[in-house]
Amino acid sequence: MTRASYYKGSKRQNLSKAAIVSDRSAERNIRSAWESFVTADRPDGVKPDHVRDDILASWQRSMDLGVDAGTFGSRKITDETEVLLRRERNAHLRKAASAAFKRLEPHLSDAKSILLLADDQGVIIDAIGDESVLDEGQGIHLEIGGQWDEKVIGTNGIGTALRTGKPMYVHASEHFVEGVQAWTCAGAPIRNPFDDSVIGVVDLSGPPDIFRRHNVALVLAAAREIEIALAELQRQDRTQLLEAFLQSKYSHSDNSVLLLDREGRILFRRGVDEKTFPASDQLLVGHKLLPDPEAVSEKDLPSLLPPNVEAQGMERLILDNSYRGAALFLRSELPKMRPAGGGLSIQPRRDVTEDAIRIIGASPKMLEAIELAERAAKVNVSVLIQGETGVGKELFARLIHSRLGRADAPYVPVNCAAVSGDLIGAELFGYVDGAFTGAVRGGRAGKFEQADGGLLCLDEIGDMPIELQPYLLRALEQRAIYRMGDNTRRPVDVRLVAMTNRDLRSEIDKGTFRRDLFYRIGVVTIEVPPLRERGKDISALIEHFSAHYAAQIGRPQMAFAADTIDLLESYRWPGNVRELRNVIQRIYLVGSGPVVCIGDLPPELRDDFDEPEADSLESILSGNSGDLESIEASAIRRTILAEKGNLTRVAAVLGISRPTLYRKMRQYRIDRG
Incomplete structure (x- = not known):
């Protein structure tokens, strides 16, 4: 061994020993502060500098709630039936967490750790991990049925994350109850994709020597993965409910309607807004309107609905012989205005034209995507919009932008595929004078700063270079950026919408897209369906584009022959809505007669139509x-x-x-x- 390498090794050893001494000293200080706090006549007057503000605030709450600091462990629900009912009541949460838990389980035994899932009251409903740690946890009821709300056991990773709604690590003497101070834990809240409410906590616990501050990052990533899985399960529920409604005899009614799931939550609404219903803010998607639609009778509705909301009737919805929910029909005094062909007209902002933000479509998948975008716009979360090229992903970004609170909120689009890998960092984050060769004198603000207070739309996010992705993740987590060549932190308030036509999960497997960034940008994922899956929306889009180009060119609107419509509806549309729009524009530019026949269509459509019939x-x-x-x-x-x-x-x-x-x-x- 050379003298230099020996010196470096010794230096690392000394630093490691110094870190251990420092950690032990900090733990002694916290222990001393805890003892002073729980024994003081007026604990609210104790303000130790070395105790984190979140921990001190939790200690104070625990004291106010009457928690006994000398307790040896938490309480447990001993009634097995009650525990079983809690687990059944949270079946969606447990199912959504199963993939993340299964993925992490092989790594926990080596790490002497356990992973816990708790419900919205801090009761543990699932537990996996190192068998010896699971056994030891039973001594303090860190097990299924254990109660870990702050009001029961004071400061801890589960209860404090529930109380604050923030990721939280609690180490050793930071626990309020002495019997739990032989443990360390990190918890992250799980939020309902519907309304952003906290519905549970995922927690990593173990002996003090597993303590790492970045344990919080692990449980936060797991929580985000669970939220994405929850959103997918809820999407499936909405799809089944919509399908049950569309197969019922009531789907063609012009009544204002709310579709309720089996638990009485609103999953879909049609013809219900502030113009038709003064109480529409109480009829939002995700709101639990009725206790149990299957058991509620129509005579009970007046007492259960908000004031000024009157029901015309309610029908149970069945699909595949299974009860899926209910359709609640409402009585409104004002006529309902809906654009032709269904869909949505979005109030334009700034220099955006009306045509650019008109969403046409009434197919179930399209209505589902619109509803999800409307809900996502109400909460400050990142949104990932997925769909094939040409389906109209930017229209959904425009929809979210139109719902932001500020009338002058900027909309800043960036095509990640159109900017070279060398320049995209400067494009997003800006740069200072002299940051690189060719930089504009005086520097320049990037797209993040330009979008401050508004929406940043990153198109083709899958093309972002892998080496730049950590900087994007940091900007989203810290809500701040650093210009290239500068160390000045610049706070930004930006709503991010990312778009892609790629399968980002397969890109993660290939190593070209970061898993943690995927979970950060995909808090809400909107799947825009391809045109071939939208049925009669094709006819509505033909009518829309036909009227548009007739007015633009200044000629009478053309009619489409029945066999031409049949061909257009049966064509696969690889270019989706963009291809359909271009076809209609071409027809108006080169067509001569008042009726569009098959011969007026582009060759690729006619060739597809003229293919010989498939084999029997x-x-x-x-x-x-x-x-x-x-x-x-x-x-x-x-x-x-x-x-x-x-x-x-x-x-x-x-x-x-x-x-x-x-x-x-x-x-x-x-x-x-």
Whole structure:
């Protein structure tokens, strides 16, 4: 070993020893402060400098709540039935957490740690990890059924995270109760994607020697992963509820309607706004309106609904012989205004034209995406918009922007794919004078600063260089940026909307996109459906673009022949809405007659229409056509056609479950129409 390497090794050892001594000294100081606090006549007068403000505030709350600091452990719900009911009541939360827990479980035994899931009252409903630590935790009821709310056990990772709504680590003597001070824990709140309310906590606990401040980052990432899974489960619930409603005889009614899930929460609303209902702020998506729609009778509704809200009736909704929720029809005094073809007209801002922010569509998936965007706009969270090229992702970013509180809120778009990797950092964060060769004299503000107080839209986020992603993550977490070549912290208040046509999860697997950034930008994920999955929206879009280009060019609006409409509705539209818009524009530029016929369409559409009819089912099954996937896809298409789109019958005929049928349809891109 060289003298230099020996010197470096010795220096590292000395630094490590110094850090241990420093940590022990800090723990002694906190222990001393705790003893002074719990024994003082007036603990509110104790203000130790070395105790964090959040911990001191929690100590004070614990004292005010009458928690006994000399307790040896928490309490446990001994009634197994009550614990079982709590776990069932939080089935969605447990299901959403299962993937994150399964992914982390193999790493916990080596780390002498346990991972806990608690409900909104601080009761532990799931626990995994090192078996020896789990056994030791039973001594203080750090186990399923254990109660860890602050009012029961004082300052701790679960209860204090619930109380503050913030990630929290509590180490050793920072716990209020002496019997828990042999532990360290880090907890992060889990928020409901509907209304941003705290519905649980994920917590990492273990002996004091596992303490690391960055344990908070781990549980925060797990909480974000759980929230994304919760949003997906809720999306599935909304889809099933919408499908049940659309299959019912009430879906074509012009009444204002609220769709309620099985727990009485509003998942969807139509024709309900501040113009038609003065109490519309009490009819928001995510609000629990009724205690149990299945058990509520219509005569009970007047006493359960908000004042000035009158029900015309309520119908239970069934899908696949399973109760999915209820449709509540409301009586309004004002006429409901809806744009032709369904969808949404967005109030324009600044230099945005009305046409640029008009969303056309009334298909279930489109209405679902609009509702989710409306909800996301009400809470200050990052939004990820996913969809194929040309589906209209920016319209949803414009929708969120139009709902921001400030009338002059800036809208700043950035195409990450259009800026070179060398310059995108300067584009986003700005730079100071002399930061690099070619920099503008005096420096320049970046897009983050330009978007301060408004919305920053990052298009093609999947193309952002991997080496720049940590800086974006830091800017979002700290709500501040540093210009290139500068160490001055610049606070920014920016709502981020990211857009992509890529599968970011596969990019994570490839190592080209950071997992932690994905969870940070995807608090709410909106899936914009491709045009081929939007059914009759195609006709509405044809009518919309036809009227637009007729007015723009100054010629009478053209009519579309029935077989032309059939062709346009059956075409796959690889370019989605953008391709459809371009087709209609071309027709108005080169078409001559008042009626659009098949011959007026571009060659690629006519060629697709003129392809020979597919082989018969008999020839396919006899093995004369294609591979196994082609045979399976063709069988599904023909069965859907034979059963007139009734997917329950299709699944029965094919001998597969309905979820399997849905998966196969997505795999082969098959429409139920």
